[in-house]
Amino acid sequence: MPWWPWLVCRTASVPPAVSPSAAPTGHLAPGRRIRPAQRPNPGRRRILTTLFSRLSAFGFGLWLWRCRLVGSGCCTCGGLFLFSRPAGAGRALVGGGGGGRIRGSGRGRGTRANNGLGGCQERRISLRGSSRPRPPGEAREHPSEPRPTRRQRRPGRRRRTRRADRPGRTAYRRGTANPNGSTTALRADVLGALGVLKVATADQLQRLLRPRAASNTVIRQALRDLALHGLVASDGNTRDRHKTWRLEGTAGLEAASHVLGLPRADMGSTARGAGRSGAQHAMAVNETISAFVLGGTASEAAGGVGTVTDWATEVEFLLPGGRRKVRPDAVLQAPEIGVPVLMVEVDRSTMAPERVAAKFTAYRELFRTKVKSTDPALAEQDPTDRTVHWWRRTYPGPHTRPGYPPVALVVTGAGPVALAGRQEAVADLSAEIWRGQWWTVPQDDNEGDGWREYDDAVPILATTLELLAEHGPLGPVWWRYGRPGRHSLLDALENPNNRAAYNQRQKAREKKARQEHRDWMRTLACADCGNIPKEESTWHYGPDGRHVEWTRQPGGRCWTCHQEHTERLEREAQEQLEAARAVNAALRPCWTCRGSIGGKEGSKLELTEKASPDRLECPQCEQDRAVKDLGPLVLPTPTKREQVAALVSTPDDPWWEVRVLHAKLYPVRSRKA
Known part of the structure; x- marks a missing residue:
C-alpha cells in the first residue's frame, strides 16, 4: 500500500484547525477520514496555523509533482486534489481542499462531497485517460498522465486472449467504438432497413436482413452499437413485448440516406413516439x-x-x-x-x-x-x-x-x-x-x-x-x-x-361458325358431281335471262347440274309425250270432241302417257263435264238393226263394246231423259 499524501487547504474566511486528536500527517492510516476541526479562537495560534498550512501546501505540492502524482485544482476554493495511481492498482488517493473529501473506488472515479463548510458542489473526476489512442509522437496533455508503453497497440486491433474456462476457444476483445461487436456491413444494413421501415423490431430486421441466422442476437448487437452513436433509439414495445427501434434525429436520417443513396428530403420522419403505443x-x-x-x-x-x-x-x-x-x-x-x-x-x-x-x-x-x-x-x-x-x-x-x-x-x-x-x-x-x-x-x-x-x-x-x-x-x-x-x-x-x-373470343366464335358452315356445306354437296358449295344460296341467270337465287338443299344438286338435270328431264318428258301422243292417236277418239283421246296437243291437260282402255273422253272434255255437273258419260244403247248387223259382221264403231256394256248397266228406263 503506497503512502497516502494529504494536503490541508485553508481559506482566508474560514480557516479550519487541525484537531489535536488527529494523527500526524506522515502516519495517517489508509482509508481513515479527517474530521473537520472546530473553529479556533483568534490569536497567535491562528497565525501559526495559517502559515503552516500555506507552507505545507507549497512543499507537499512540489514533492507530489516530482513523484508523478496526478493533481488538479478546485475551481471554487483553489484547493489541490491529489490522486495517486500506482501500477496495477485502480484506486484513487485522498486529497483535500475546502474541507471536502474524495472517496476512491476500484473503477478509478472520485467524487467530492460537500460537507457544508466549503462552496464546492458534487463533482466527478475521471482518473482514466481518453479512450482515443494517441498517435505516436504526440505529446501528453498533462505531465501527470501515465507514460505510454514501449510497444504501442494499433487502434481498433483486437487482442487475443485465452480463457481457462473455455479451452480451445479464442476470445477477442471488442473495440471501444462498437463495444457490442457488430460489423460495419450489418450496421449499414440495419440503418438502411430502418430508413425504409421507419419502425421495426429486431426479429423483423433479422428476417429481412439475415434470414438464415439462428437468432436476432447480431441484429440486437448492431442496434445497441448504433444507439451508442445516437443513430437509433427505442420508444417502446409491441403487444408481444418486442422492443421497437427507429432512427434517432437528423443524424440517424442522414446516415440512413447515405446508405440508401437518397436525398435527405425523401427520407421522411423518424416516427418518434410510434413505439409507445405498440x-x-x-x-x-x-x-x-x-x-x-x-x-x-x-x-x-x-x-x-x-x-x-x-x-x-x-x-x-x-x-x-x-x-x-x-x-x-x-x-x-x-x-x-x-x-x-x-x-x-x-x-x-x-x-x-x-x-x-x-x-x-x-x-x-x-x-x-x-x-x-x-x-x-x-x-x-x-x-x-x-x-x-x-x-x-x-x-x-x-x-x-x-x-x-x-x-x-x-x-x-x-x-x-x-x-x-x-x-x-x-x-x-x-x-x-x-x-x-x-x-x-x-x-x-x-x-x-x-x-x-x-x-x-x-x-x-x-x-x-x-x-x-x-x-x-x-x-x-x-x-x-x-x-x-x-x-x-x-x-x-x-x-x-x-x-x-x-x-x-370473337376469333373463337368466328372459327366455330366457319367450322359449322363447312360442316353444313358438306351436307349440301352436289349429288351428281360432288361439288361442295361455299354458300348455301347463290344467284344465277335462268333460261329466261332473269336473275335467279338458287338455294342448295341436302342431297341436292349444284346450279349447273340442276340445269343439266332439268334439261334432261325436259327432253325425257318431251320424248315421253311424243310417244304418248303416238299411242293415244292410235286409240279411239274422244266421244265428245272426236279428238285425240290424249287431249289437244300442247295443252296443259294433254296426257303424257297412254290412255286407259275405259277412257271415253279427252281430259279437256272430262273437265268441262265436271264443271257443268253433267254426271257420268253414258253411251247410247245400240238399236235392233245395229244388233242384227253385228251378228253378220263386226261393227266398225270403236265404242260398240262400251255401248253394249252401258246398255246392260244402264237400262233405258233408268236413264235420265
Missing part, C-alpha cells in the same frame, strides 16, 4: 413487406420479390389543388418482373369499408394528373401533346399494361370469413374505380359480347396477410377485382375482358 399498423406493414421479400412459408411456395431497399414508406403525393394528399402504406418498385410501381394499402380491419373504398377514388384522381414530359423526342410537338402522367416520369419502366398503376389491398386483423366479406364489400363500393368502360361492336355476330377499356381504371388486387405470408406474392393469393378466382401477381395484373380478350 406501432400496430407499422408492424402489419413490416410483415407485408417481409412476405413480399422473403416469399411464402409453405413447402411449395414461390420465392420473394426484390429486397427491402426496393420499398418506400411514408411517401406523400399531393392531389391537384395542393390541399389533399394520398399516402400509401408502402410503395414497391420491381421493374425486373414487369412491375414498375405497386402501391400497397394495409387494412387491419379497424376502418369502415367506405373509407377504404374512398382511398381508391383518391388514387384515381392522383393517377389522372399529368405533367410536362422531358423526352427530347417530343420537343417539337404541340405543348398539349408533350404532357404525360406523372407516374410514368417518376417511376420509369416497362409500362406495357394499359391503365393506371396497380394498388394492392392487404387485409388482416380478423377471421377468414370476416376478411373475405370485407374484400367483397370494398369491391362493391369501389366498382366504379376498377370496372372500366363497356364497349361493343354491333356489326359483329357476338351475341351481345363486348369488352372493357381500362385506360381510366385502377387495377385493384386484394388478399389477406395470412395468405400472402404462406404462399408469397408470386403464389395464387391475389383476387383481381372483376375476375373470378385467385391468381399470382403477374397473372392478376393482366387486364381481364379487354379488347384483346374480346378479339380472342
Whole structure:
C-alpha cells in the first residue's frame, strides 16, 4: 500500500484547525477520514496555523509533482486534489481542499462531497485517460498522465486472449467504438432497413436482413452499437413485448440516406413516439413487406420479390389543388418482373369499408394528373401533346399494361370469413374505380359480347396477410377485382375482358361458325358431281335471262347440274309425250270432241302417257263435264238393226263394246231423259 499524501487547504474566511486528536500527517492510516476541526479562537495560534498550512501546501505540492502524482485544482476554493495511481492498482488517493473529501473506488472515479463548510458542489473526476489512442509522437496533455508503453497497440486491433474456462476457444476483445461487436456491413444494413421501415423490431430486421441466422442476437448487437452513436433509439414495445427501434434525429436520417443513396428530403420522419403505443399498423406493414421479400412459408411456395431497399414508406403525393394528399402504406418498385410501381394499402380491419373504398377514388384522381414530359423526342410537338402522367416520369419502366398503376389491398386483423366479406364489400363500393368502360361492336355476330377499356381504371388486387405470408406474392393469393378466382401477381395484373380478350373470343366464335358452315356445306354437296358449295344460296341467270337465287338443299344438286338435270328431264318428258301422243292417236277418239283421246296437243291437260282402255273422253272434255255437273258419260244403247248387223259382221264403231256394256248397266228406263 503506497503512502497516502494529504494536503490541508485553508481559506482566508474560514480557516479550519487541525484537531489535536488527529494523527500526524506522515502516519495517517489508509482509508481513515479527517474530521473537520472546530473553529479556533483568534490569536497567535491562528497565525501559526495559517502559515503552516500555506507552507505545507507549497512543499507537499512540489514533492507530489516530482513523484508523478496526478493533481488538479478546485475551481471554487483553489484547493489541490491529489490522486495517486500506482501500477496495477485502480484506486484513487485522498486529497483535500475546502474541507471536502474524495472517496476512491476500484473503477478509478472520485467524487467530492460537500460537507457544508466549503462552496464546492458534487463533482466527478475521471482518473482514466481518453479512450482515443494517441498517435505516436504526440505529446501528453498533462505531465501527470501515465507514460505510454514501449510497444504501442494499433487502434481498433483486437487482442487475443485465452480463457481457462473455455479451452480451445479464442476470445477477442471488442473495440471501444462498437463495444457490442457488430460489423460495419450489418450496421449499414440495419440503418438502411430502418430508413425504409421507419419502425421495426429486431426479429423483423433479422428476417429481412439475415434470414438464415439462428437468432436476432447480431441484429440486437448492431442496434445497441448504433444507439451508442445516437443513430437509433427505442420508444417502446409491441403487444408481444418486442422492443421497437427507429432512427434517432437528423443524424440517424442522414446516415440512413447515405446508405440508401437518397436525398435527405425523401427520407421522411423518424416516427418518434410510434413505439409507445405498440406501432400496430407499422408492424402489419413490416410483415407485408417481409412476405413480399422473403416469399411464402409453405413447402411449395414461390420465392420473394426484390429486397427491402426496393420499398418506400411514408411517401406523400399531393392531389391537384395542393390541399389533399394520398399516402400509401408502402410503395414497391420491381421493374425486373414487369412491375414498375405497386402501391400497397394495409387494412387491419379497424376502418369502415367506405373509407377504404374512398382511398381508391383518391388514387384515381392522383393517377389522372399529368405533367410536362422531358423526352427530347417530343420537343417539337404541340405543348398539349408533350404532357404525360406523372407516374410514368417518376417511376420509369416497362409500362406495357394499359391503365393506371396497380394498388394492392392487404387485409388482416380478423377471421377468414370476416376478411373475405370485407374484400367483397370494398369491391362493391369501389366498382366504379376498377370496372372500366363497356364497349361493343354491333356489326359483329357476338351475341351481345363486348369488352372493357381500362385506360381510366385502377387495377385493384386484394388478399389477406395470412395468405400472402404462406404462399408469397408470386403464389395464387391475389383476387383481381372483376375476375373470378385467385391468381399470382403477374397473372392478376393482366387486364381481364379487354379488347384483346374480346378479339380472342370473337376469333373463337368466328372459327366455330366457319367450322359449322363447312360442316353444313358438306351436307349440301352436289349429288351428281360432288361439288361442295361455299354458300348455301347463290344467284344465277335462268333460261329466261332473269336473275335467279338458287338455294342448295341436302342431297341436292349444284346450279349447273340442276340445269343439266332439268334439261334432261325436259327432253325425257318431251320424248315421253311424243310417244304418248303416238299411242293415244292410235286409240279411239274422244266421244265428245272426236279428238285425240290424249287431249289437244300442247295443252296443259294433254296426257303424257297412254290412255286407259275405259277412257271415253279427252281430259279437256272430262273437265268441262265436271264443271257443268253433267254426271257420268253414258253411251247410247245400240238399236235392233245395229244388233242384227253385228251378228253378220263386226261393227266398225270403236265404242260398240262400251255401248253394249252401258246398255246392260244402264237400262233405258233408268236413264235420265
